[in-house]
Amino acid sequence: MTAVVATNQTIIVVGGGISGMTAALEAAETGKQVILLEQRPYLGGRVSQLYKYFPKMCHPTCGQEINQRRIKMNHNLTVLTQAEVSNISGDKGDYTVSVTLTPRYVNNNCTACGDCAKAATTEFDDEFNYNLGKRKSVYLPNAMAFPQHYVIDSRIIGTAEADAAKAACKYGAIDLDQQTETLDLKAGAVIFATGWKPYDANKIQAYGYDRFANVITNVEFERLMDPHGPTNGKLLRPSDGKEAKNIAFIQCAGSRDKNHLAHCSRICCMASLKQTNYVQEKFGDDGKSTIYYIDMRAIDRFDDFYQNVQANPNVSFIKSKVAKIDEDKTTGNPVLHGVNTEGYHRYANQHDLVVLATGMEPSVDFKGFPIKILVNDEGFIEHDDSNGGIFAAGVASDALDVNRAVQHATAAALRAVQVVNQVAGA
């Protein structure tokens, strides 16, 4: 049984991505007791799945490492992974959060030596790589995974394979008898940092994401660049493994569209501009990028970044929302059809690979939530006094980039701290 101490002066943070880690750390570093819940077996969320950040083009592993160190050093913070909130009740200053913990089947003795994985044979789709590749049934979710412990996929429990993995462990770290647990945790304030999911590109029927191998999404493109990714960091297109040197980026793929997401997802313009840098990084002057856009939204200080990309002769911009994509049968090249607003010229352009700049939608449907909170038409949590001691941090509140999500998470932490201070009578 997992022992976790929680009182009505505890702050619970739901979601261990960049926003949740920030909110939890900021609150814990003021001396408050904080519990951080994460559904996946590791912290870091979607940021850990990026190759590089804009605008500085540094690797997220760096920021991750700083946060992991802060977590290790802080005794006020308890991290629970594979934890899902099943219910929440009560009022500001006195909430009860029910949490379901699913077993990892690996305890803290794990040194991440990897012997157990060598004993495993079955492979499953690799969620970390957006199912672009396979991973073993006993696995470390990613190289930077925190906690740095292996995970045993529950689908092999009860098989000889699980027993073989257990036998391979020299540290007694594998416990196949772990059971699902439910905890009822007290909290004075709850921060939802539940983040986002990429909009389902299959719903954009005319772009054929479901039909054409060489139409992928921007988050998948990030995985292709990662040296630990499904292509070992090579820009290879899915249909034939050929190097993708002529790449089209389609903006507003599912955003700013009454048929899909009505809101602007705010990050996708910068994400595509950033990804044109990847093409340069791989192929130099042989790498060509074309951005199809309605209007580019590189807000405030990002304009410098936009201007630098515009100055690159290997990147072209076509002001047009692509009407539809079909496929050249002999080459497997996607063919983009549309009309260029600048001159109203009709085009049918072939590219090696198409990257859909899909937008962000909230990962949780707050409308069917067990407790009343104010949610806007786009499904994000509105900041409102009627929410009591429940606050959103980061993308749970709106489509935000990492920088703004972290700022927002810090603000949420301060709000939660004020609530528990009131409870304590401070």
Add this chain to the structure above:
Amino acid sequence: MTTAVNQAMVEKYKGNFLKEVTDNVEEGNWVKMCMQCGVCSGSCPLGPHWDHPPQELFMMIRANKRDEVLSSTSMWMCTSCYNCVARCPRGLPITHIMHGLAHYGKRMGMKPKNQPTEKFGQMFWDNLIKKGRVNELKLGLGLYFKDGFAEGVKVSMSKQKLGLNMMKAKRMSPMEMLGGHGVSDLSGFHAMLKKAEELEAARVGTNTDAK
């Protein structure tokens, strides 16, 4: 050919064609919502055959190109497939706007010359209002003969088998040539049309194009 109502409209809106469209064209108030993404133009199956795709027409309206828009053949090319409406990210009823623009251009006496869709539309309307029901035999023959007698005979001969089969299947009666069927309350139907015309005239001005 420009008409009195056209002169009046030019006078009234004094170079603000967007306002004129917003006020008078069916669904014209949507034009200002266009963000020029171009997905309508790219989605149009007849797109390559238009002088100006919808997106461009909307921009021309904003740019005050009144004569070019109202006399254009472009909106007459619309087949109402609704591809553009289905894909428009802002939900513009583009098909309806196209028909609205065509109708308004015609009302202003600026319809393009010898545009087959326009010709057929008028023929259909004239046919319909006589009896309140479409007389398909007369409409079909009228269409065959629209480009002169000799052409009409040639087309009629080539469609002979189709006509005979329709008669056999009782889809068309030769008796329709003699007057044809109609609505039961014909005078009521005509009174209704007259009222509608009065309302339209009060809104836009007397239609001088019809006959």
